[in-house]
Amino acid sequence: MGIWETFTDLVDAAAPWSTAEAEAPAEESKNEKAEESKDEDSSDDAEEEEEDDEEEIVDPKETLEEECKNSKQCSPAKHHFDECVERVTKQEEDGGAKEDCVEEFFHLAHCATQCAAPKLWATLK
Amino acid sequence: MLARSCLRSTRILNTARNGATSFAKRNASTSSSAESPARLNMAAAASTAVAIGSVAWYYHLYGPTAQAMTPAEEGLHPTAYPWVHEQWLKTFDHQALRRGFQVYQEVCAACHSLSRIPYRTLVGTVLTVDEAKELAEQNEYDTEPNDEGEIEKRPGKLSDYIPAPYKNDEAARAANNGALPPDLSLIIKGRHGGCNYIFSLLTGYPEEPPAGAQVQAGLNFNPYFPGTGIAMARVLYDGLVEYEDETPASTSQMAKDVTEFLNWAAEPEMDDRKKMGMKVLAVSAVLTALSIWVKRYKWAPIKSRKTIYDPPKARKTTRL
Numbered sequence: 252m253g254i255w256e257t258f259t260d261l262v263d264a265a266a267p268w269s270t271a272e273a274e275a276p277a278e279e280s281k282n283e284k285a286e287e288s289k290d291e292d293s294s295d296d297a298e299e300e301e302e303d304d305e306e307e308i309v310d311p312k313e314t315l316e317e318e319c320k321n322s323k324q325c326s327p328a329k330h331h332f333d334e335c336v337e338r339v340t341k342q343e344e345d346g347g348a349k350e351d352c353v354e355e356f357f358h359l360a361h362c363a364t365q366c367a368a369p370k371l372w373a374t375l376k
Numbered sequence: 377m378l379a380r381s382c383l384r385s386t387r388i389l390n391t392a393r394n395g396a397t398s399f400a401k402r403n404a405s406t407s408s409s410a411e412s413p414a415r416l417n418m419a420a421a422a423s424t425a426v427a428i429g430s431v432a433w434y435y436h437l438y439g440p441t442a443q444a445m446t447p448a449e450e451g452l453h454p455t456a457y458p459w460v461h462e463q464w465l466k467t468f469d470h471q472a473l474r475r476g477f478q479v480y481q482e483v484c485a486a487c488h489s490l491s492r493i494p495y496r497t498l499v500g501t502v503l504t505v506d507e508a509k510e511l512a513e514q515n516e517y518d519t520e521p522n523d524e525g526e527i528e529k530r531p532g533k534l535s536d537y538i539p540a541p542y543k544n545d546e547a548a549r550a551a552n553n554g555a556l557p558p559d560l561s562l563i564i565k566g567r568h569g570g571c572n573y574i575f576s577l578l579t580g581y582p583e584e585p586p587a588g589a590q591v592q593a594g595l596n597f598n599p600y601f602p603g604t605g606i607a608m609a610r611v612l613y614d615g616l617v618e619y620e621d622e623t624p625a626s627t628s629q630m631a632k633d634v635t636e637f638l639n640w641a642a643e644p645e646m647d648d649r650k651k652m653g654m655k656v657l658a659v660s661a662v663l664t665a666l667s668i669w670v671k672r673y674k675w676a677p678i679k680s681r682k683t684i685y686d687p688p689k690a691r692k693t694t695r696l
Contacts, residue, residue: 308614312628339587351588353448364455372458376623
């Protein structure tokens with residue numbers, strides 16, 4: 252892209268009569284079809300590879316939030332939550348829990364998501 | 377100052393308590409101004425106790441705030457994510473819109489309608505003309521009544537709206553255990569928290585509810601939903617959708633894309649609005665500067681002029 256395009260693009264963007272039009276996917280489909288017909292023999296291998304890829308996908312949100320939960324920033328919230336879980340499970344064993352850990356869970360989740368948010372947006376497209 | 381006034385008031389109280397019998401004695405004692413230090417200390421202690429007691433009573437009455445709802449009923453407030461398209465000078469990422477529309481079609485459209493979006497609005501923002509036409513033709517719509525008054529079916533056109541998965545709300549409720557899946561056309565504007573809420577709701581299902589939490593039968597635990605019991609189960613799982621641009625389809629990626637798409641559905645004018653806003657700001661800045669300059673230009677001679685009154689000199693000889 253030359254320097255002249257930069258100026259014309261700027262003018263186009265500012266001009267009230269300019270229109271943006273989506274480009275049609277040109278000729279890709281033909282090429283793909285040709286490739287597909289060629290690769291019919293090796294389609295089984297491709298499927299296996301795809302399955303491997305699917306297994307490899309890990310949600311970055313979960314890993315980042317797990318890191319954040321164990322970080323120093325969220326240690327008070329995690330401490331309270333763990334203590335509450337321990338207490339409530341003990342109560343349940345003794346017969347009937349008198350409380351729940353929803354509030355502690357909220358505080359921990361709030362801390363973890365807030366800590367993970369910028370890192371998550373850096374990894375997502 | 378405060379302590380002194382307190383002391384004085386307790387002294388008055390004490391004297392009042394002593395009553396009229398010691399009236400004469402008190403008169404004598406005040407005039408001599410010789411109170412014992414023990415009585416003074418007692419008065420100070422009593423007034424302090426009264427002060428602390430009144431503060432405690434006031435705090436007991438008005439101090440603790442009354443919450444109408446528990447945190448669980450309120451729901452967890454979503455974290456603010458740094459959405460790019462929410463910045464002042466940014467547009468929607470149209471590649472993300474395309475991915476988000478794919479997620480909507482393959483996942484959400486099974487239960488949720490998008491009834492305010494016609495195919496024509498997808499042209500140029502999400503799909504090309506040919507793709508949108510092809511998509512529209514996959515569905516059948518009612519025609520106008522023909523000569524015999526019969527309503528026939530025709531393939532869809534660009535001007536048709538995206539069809540709903542259920543005939544009406546009752547059918548939707550019947551199919552979903554009594555819960556109505558809301559229409560998604562304006563969901564981003566219609567929910568407190570907007571994009572952040574939708575993204576958090578979609579990705580926020582924990583593996584199991586926290587200990588002690590009550591989850592009704594047929595509901596699922598989601599901390600972001602007010603009341604924490606939501607009829608919609610988790611739908612987005614890693615690798616559920618295969619993107620055409622080979623973006624890894626993790627849960628959060630799909631949720632982000634579909635949220636951005638739904639934001640476009642709710643605010644399709646956003647890109648144009650921001651562009652227009654920039655133009656308005658640029659033009660009005662120039663006009664403001666111009667008007668200030670013109671004002672100063674016009675007022676300069678008026679503001680800088682000096683009016684002098686030169687009185688006529690008195691003549692020595694008076695005219696008759």
